[in-house]
Amino acid sequence: MRLAELSERSGVSTATIKYYLREGLLAPGRQINTTTAEYDEEHLRRLRLVRAMIQVGRVPVATVREVLRHVDDDSLGRTIRLGAALWALPQIPEPDTEDEYVRAAHGETEQLLDTLGWSNAKALVTISPAYRSLVVAVAALRRLGYDWSPELLTSYARLMHQAAVLDLDFMETHPTEAEKVEVAVLGAVLVQPMLQALHRLAQEEESARRYGFE
Amino acid sequence: MRLAELSERSGVSTATIKYYLREGLLAPGRQINTTTAEYDEEHLRRLRLVRAMIQVGRVPVATVREVLRHVDDDSLGRTIRLGAALWALPQIPEPDTEDEYVRAAHGETEQLLDTLGWSNAKALVTISPAYRSLVVAVAALRRLGYDWSPELLTSYARLMHQAAVLDLDFMETHPTEAEKVEVAVLGAVLVQPMLQALHRLAQEEESARRYGFE
DNA sequence: ATGCTTGGATAGTGGCACTACCCAAAGGAA
DNA sequence: TTCCTTTGGGTAGTGCCACTATCCAAGCAT
DSSP states (O other): OOHHHHHHHHTOOHHHHHHHHHTTSSOOOEEEETTEEEOOHHHHHHHHHHHIIIIISOOOHHHHHHHHHHHTOTTSOHHHHHHHHHHTOOOOOOOOTTOHHHHHHHHHHHHHHHHHTOHHHHHTTTTOHHHHHHHHHHHHHHHTTOOOOHHHHHHHHHHHHHHHHHHHHHHHTOOSHHHHHHHHHHHHHTHHHHHHHHHHHHHHHHHHHHHOOO | OOHHHHHHHHTOOHHHHHHHHHTTSSOOOEEEETTEEEOOHHHHHHHHHHHIIIIISOOOHHHHHHHHHHHTOTTSOHHHHHHHHHHTOOOOOOOOTTOHHHHHHHHHHHHHHHHHTOHHHHHTTTTOHHHHHHHHHHHHHHHTTOOOOHHHHHHHHHHHHHHHHHHHHHHHTOOSHHHHHHHHHHHHHTHHHHHHHHHHHHHHHHHHHHHOOO
16 A cells, blocks of 8 residues: 555545654555555554544644554553553643642542542552643632532542443453553543533533423 | 733733733723723633633633623523533534444434433434534544444443533532533533543553552 | 656644734823 | 833734645656
8 A cells, every 4th residue: 555545545635644754653654665665554543543633632743652652662561551651641731839729629639539549549649640630620620719529529530430440341352462552542532522522412411301492 | 900910810911811802702891091991800700711711621712702602691591501602612623424434423323312312412413513523533433443332332421421410410509590601611611621630540540450550 | 758656855834822012191109 | 290100902923733735856657
């Protein structure tokens, strides 16, 4: 398969594919001579993954490169590899540790982990980007003056834990290590917009049930 | 409160506040004379809401303007107003109805709504942006060749329905109509990053439980 | 021979969220 | 009174990002 065919089958322009090659999001094809390269099904698959991450998951190109670097790193064990790939994802800026709301959110979030009994997550507090994102989100809500109760937060957390169990169960149905990591990344990148859409749709459904269409 | 104080108390630069004023994200202050305007607590509150939507929710400025237009529109009933505000949010492009994956995802999604008994949502199929986002996400997953089972999708949907119930219960604890709509918007914009963070943290927790840190 | 494709490279585009600078008028402080 | 700051208003520029367009010389297909 040459560049033109790769482009046609993926729906991505040749110019964009070249751009991805330059940016290291796609491995170069097998060079046949100076002016021809051969691509295979794996290239097509990777290209579709990249596109899905960028278009559906809104992941920046630089981040995609980081994530893929971890996905392809055979030297790492599964948990580390999975974690590394997922940790490369977050797009939220560093919380300002000077900010009083951030500090309060910090305390509240640690409390939450205790309540939930997420002892493993608690061990990651200082380093996990997910934890930092959570702190930023909670601080933003508090700054707006909402008295979102800790119980509500706990309820949300339990729901997302159930979602995580579903994710990992599904991941385990895949045989190879590479596939497992890829599924995990997809679970973080593609399932998220899906959950968001389901969330909004559920809000509309529930709202209509309670108040009708008026 | 003058511009400088509004800037200091919100942590937003005066230049950016001027930009928001120009873009219609913030109502002009009460003009005292040609060179002075007075802002109040409501301005501060609105500014913080705007910042939260943009920074935490990653909502584009133009979209924020649309959402606020609906939030402030007293002429609409609650459900419509809520729906209108939420419908202004989505950032996913129109699905390509020619695409076979999109059409298959369409069918699958309608099937899902039947299974769930979300009859109200089904009535919105042709117009709801949330529904379209869902179709796009499902199509992307299918295009990558994953045999994500309908049961898994249904499980996710039930979880998000529980989340929606929590959202609306919390919304109802607020007395005024304006507050209710604002809370609903926040529920869509700010709770989402929070859920995402909780989701990733839960993945890390569950992964560590199953496989340890290695 | 002709026309298309290749990798490689460089430069340009369009959108977005600011950000910097300038202005004349107004008000307060010295 | 003079100086300084602040105001709204406006214009132009910045930095990032994801492409996109154009050019090139070399090679292969017909």
